Amino acid sequence: MTEALRVGIAGLGTVGASVVRVLAEKAAELQRQCGRPISVTAVSARNRDADRGVDLSGAQWFNDPVALAKSAEIDVFVELMGGDEGPARDAIKAALDAGRHVVTANKALLAKHGVNLAETAEKKGVLLNYEAAVAGGIPVIKTMREALAGNSVSRVFGILNGTCNYILTRMEAEGLSFEDCLADAQRLGYAEADPTFDIEGNDTAHKLSILTSLAFGSKIAADDIYLEGISNISQADIRAAASLGYRIKLLGVAVRTDSGIEQRVHPTMVPTQSVIAQVHGVTNAVAIQSDILGDLLLVGPGAGGNATASAVIGDIADIAKSQPGFQHGPVFGRPAKELKPYKKAKMRSHAGGYFIRLTVHDRTGVFAAIAKRMADADISLESIVQQADSGLDADVKTVVLVTHETTEAAVRRAVEGITKDGHLTDKAQVIRIERAE
Template identity: 65%
Template sequence: MPPLRLGIAGLGTVGASLIKGLNSQAEMLADRCGRELLVTAINARDRGRDRGFDLSPYSWIDDPISLATSDDIDVYVELMGGEDDPAYSSVKAALAAGKHVVTANKALLAKHGVELAEIAESNGVLLNYEAAVAGGIPIIKVMRESLTANCVSRVFGILNGTCNYILTRMEAEGMSFEECLADAQRLGYAEADPTFDIEGNDTAHKLAILTSLAFGTKIAPDAIYLEGITAITTEDIAAAKELGYRIKLLGVATRTDSGVESRVHPAMVPLGSAIAEIGGVTNAVTIEADMVGSLMMSGPGAGGEATASAVAGDICDIAKSRPGYQHGPALGQPAATLLPHTQAAMQAHEGGYFLRLQVVDKPGTMASIATRMAEQDISLESIVQRRARGEDGQAPIILITHECSEQEIRDALTAIKGDGRLVGEAQMIRIEKLS
């Protein structure tokens, strides 16, 4: 077999780790793939930057589209990122030119995945994107290939290392959200503009891709219910712990009778559960399905080398395939057969809730709160009002409800607020039921 020729666009930490890995393991890779893997052409925004390795063996092609369609490559490896151009146009051009594509670009997949999958199918080439979700964890391959015979009921996980790092440190050191974010930025775990991570958009992109694979629906990132972690306080984390829970930013997609309930929000998971033990920048994904039951994978969700591991695995899959071969479609089934995404209303969500209410502590307060909950048929699992009221006459009340609907809890909170005993906004955090 002739070498598999790779054109790589984007030479940040992932691109650099990829090239180093391919070079240092060249012989092993040739053995395992039955052919040599050869980087022939590259491209990046800044040609002059020192990347710690010699760029001279590779031809530099300034225009990503020229690189993507070059006669000198078989596979276009897109590591530039960004949902639009140049990533979008160059990937499209590569597929149309009959090149296989490997990308780590979740935003691109979330926005244009269905269209790109169709172009890949009609050109008989592969579109691989393992690194787009959960970094080094091979969740795409497992869902797309290993679980082909399964009917998935829920997929959920910790999909953003920045948020998990912040929440882990807030608990471990009693630090505020703002302090932890600043530290994460200092250590390179958070971007200078962290909005996309901490508001949950990044998790939503990844969840949108997993949702499509899980339920055979079109990718619909904008349909996802979204709440970030910026409102989580050390008080929430401490109260959660006291009641046997830990707060994680989860992405969850569940099959329901009225569509897919997909949501990203801080959630309480029981201490001692496997997912509660996922700390720091580590990611984890759990899939629940009819045949396999519950399957969990955890590992590095980001980082140059771990992400490059996933990109390289995708490249090796292409290298091992032989002419005439077409593997399964990019989204697990032909893009034309994907169902529209029907989003279940968040109001219909059923679950337990954690509430932290700051109240004016005068006679009848607890009675009025309890009455408002009862009016919505919400029963309570725990009530904590341990600390004495402060000098301001205020006291926090923590409630954990049994399962009820989002509509019911929201109506109860509106009524409680109307009674005039709340100070500020109520904190409401959903409890994720684990099987």
């Protein structure tokens, strides 16, 4: 019988335990599909005595994940510890240096060290697989790295964080405040006790930076992303969006332009009738626009033990199917040494324009002053509407503007001017309107 693929897993939290369980439950089916058995032969975690609901009696225990990564008793090292430095990075590097294949779900580590790790993997002739690092169970990495071979990608965007999508979905459906939805997400386990990484867009940015590298053949540049979270989204924004035929989503967007690559993460208004607007709850979605295939939308579970475990097991299965001595494809779709330096695009126009909500003093001349600032910034307005808001004082009004296509710089200039004029009672809210099929 063909020798088993020996797997060592570092990190036995929700995902790690799910991987162990599914590999055991699906052992016969995986053997048929891969042509060889897959066996968990070694594990490492912080607490050896915790009850994880899985049988680990047949696995060797390592207190040190780096020692596990170097062990000659494994063929594949699976890193599910998390963190962009420390044990996770040290263990992955040790595994690659030792000629072991690596599977990881660690988007933060890849966003920071992915290119260097890819160079090591390619030099050693081993695989570095990371399907679970982006969009949970959606096979977007495999799609971009393999299935879109020959395609030139012009744009990739999507809903990449289930926590934010859950909050925005509940806010719209039930009229709840951001704070109430966040508290509920924490209670249900969708958000961490400290939710900053999710709600301020950092998690989405890490995932987007990986997709950008795959899409455009550039080095990962997670620090060169315009970043804006959802903590300032209010019911006033949700209601205004609905009245205009839009829905608010936190999107990560990467676009190839004449001046470079544009990467941005921010709340976005998408047309209610668009497919991506129908993605609710903790579900994720990734849209890819390319020259040969055209438009592709992948939708599926973006988080949770089973979804992430499915992606991890898919990566392990790919390694089990690979033949000894086979020259593996590059980690980011192109040889790591050939990835181009990231070139940040200049500020540009965004198709669909901008939504601007202003809370202003109700006095003569305010509308005229706002319109003049827009005209001075060469911004064409599609509409300007004064909305009633029972939650505001009688001498305060809400003004909603929707612009035609314009530039980020022009909008900022106009809003700064309106702020200086002294008409605002609160900070202006600016949300981009994104073209989305």
